[in-house]
Amino acid sequence: MFIHMAIDTLGAPPEKKAQLDKIQSDLFAALAPARDAHRALLSTLADGVAAGNVDKTKVDAAVAKVQTASAGVHAATIDALNALYKALSPEERAALMDKVKAHAAVWKKVNADEDPASKDKGSHLAKLTETLGLTSDQADKISAALKQGAPPKPDSAALDSHLTALETAFTSPTFDAKTLATANAANGYIAKNGTARMVRFYETVTPLLTPDQRTKLADHLRKRLNDRHATASTPATTP
Amino acid sequence: MNRTHVTFLSMGIVAAALAVLAPAASAQDADFPPPEVIATLTPTYFEGHAAYWYHDHWHYRDARGAWGFYHDEPAFLRDRRAARPVDRHFYTTGHSVFHGGRR
Numbered sequence: 339m340f341i342h343m344a345i346d347t348l349g350a351p352p353e354k355k356a357q358l359d360k361i362q363s364d365l366f367a368a369l370a371p372a373r374d375a376h377r378a379l380l381s382t383l384a385d386g387v388a389a390g391n392v393d394k395t396k397v398d399a400a401v402a403k404v405q406t407a408s409a410g411v412h413a414a415t416i417d418a419l420n421a422l423y424k425a426l427s428p429e430e431r432a433a434l435m436d437k438v439k440a441h442a443a444v445w446k447k448v449n450a451d452e453d454p455a456s457k458d459k460g461s462h463l464a465k466l467t468e469t470l471g472l473t474s475d476q477a478d479k480i481s482a483a484l485k486q487g488a489p490p491k492p493d494s495a496a497l498d499s500h501l502t503a504l505e506t507a508f509t510s511p512t513f514d515a516k517t518l519a520t521a522n523a524a525n526g527y528i529a530k531n532g533t534a535r536m537v538r539f540y541e542t543v544t545p546l547l548t549p550d551q552r553t554k555l556a557d558h559l560r561k562r563l564n565d566r567h568a569t570a571s572t573p574a575t576t577p
Numbered sequence: 578m579n580r581t582h583v584t585f586l587s588m589g590i591v592a593a594a595l596a597v598l599a600p601a602a603s604a605q606d607a608d609f610p611p612p613e614v615i616a617t618l619t620p621t622y623f624e625g626h627a628a629y630w631y632h633d634h635w636h637y638r639d640a641r642g643a644w645g646f647y648h649d650e651p652a653f654l655r656d657r658r659a660a661r662p663v664d665r666h667f668y669t670t671g672h673s674v675f676h677g678g679r680r
Contacts (some may be wrong), residue, residue: 433627443612
């Protein structure tokens with residue numbers, strides 16, 4: 339998904355537009371199972387938020403489907419990645435890798451590095467406060483609840499190793515995506531940690547909201563179902 | 578053309594900079610585009626690399642992977658900037674990470 343997003347701002351010349359549009363379309367299609375699984379999870383969470391109780395059994399099943407789908411992402415995108423390599427000049431390939439690493443850095447900042455209990459400007463909780471009009475007492479209680487038992491920051495070695503391997507391979511004179519042995523572990527890391535943080539956020543927040551706020555939050559989540567980039571690798575999976 | 582080459586810890590939020598060639602790199606010199614800008618700003622290709630307009634300079638990564646910038650704006654890039662507004666994308670609605678990156 340980071341590669342799909344990176345193409346959006348690559349700045350390749352107009353004569354490559356049709357070719358890159360086709361590759362992006364192929365990537366988008368290849369990501370459909372992962373996207374659908376993530377949307378199903380969002381929908382399950384939205385239902386739980388609206389009802390005032392996130393159903394752990396349903397959510398766990400939806401999370402398992404996200405992880406299963408993530409395991410198929412690399413195999414499904416091999417042909418598109420090879421076509422992308424061929425379509426780009428060396429400087430465009432290098433720029434694409436800079437963008438992929440940058441998207442990954444933003445993802446890590448939002449989904450792994452940020453203190454889940456933070457109320458600082460730009461944090462998930464600050465955004466939730468703004469979106470739902472939380473009282474300061476509610477924000478304090480949610481922050482305390484998110485802080486309690488917060489999991490340790492996940493080890494991102496799988497993602498970091500893959501980014502290094504991908505950049506090395508993609509900026510080499512030849513490239514075959516089939517040889518990227520680190521891809522599945524990286525996709526698994528993103529699926530596992532992105533969903534875990536998101537689920538914990540909604541499970542924690544829901545009981546502390548008013549009925550009106552829950553309705554508003556559920557609507558917000560359902561709007562995300564239409565997000566073209568809605569998968570576990572999008573940077574923000576909370577408001 | 579006067580260039581400054583620096584090392585940039587691109588995966589971090591805070592850039593650590595080390596001036597190599599410039600006689601006097603100031604704090605301003607270390608102001609390189611953060612990941613959220615690289616991810617969302619459309620570059621212009623010049624001299625074999627992607628160049629990003631950020632904080633009044635064109636920044637690029639050289640062949641060794643080090644980030645640098647043009648002290649004096651090359652005419653080609655100046656003309657491109659004048660002819661075409663800098664194209665910046667943003668993450669999805671509701672995402673609040675991006676506030677950096679002057680155009």
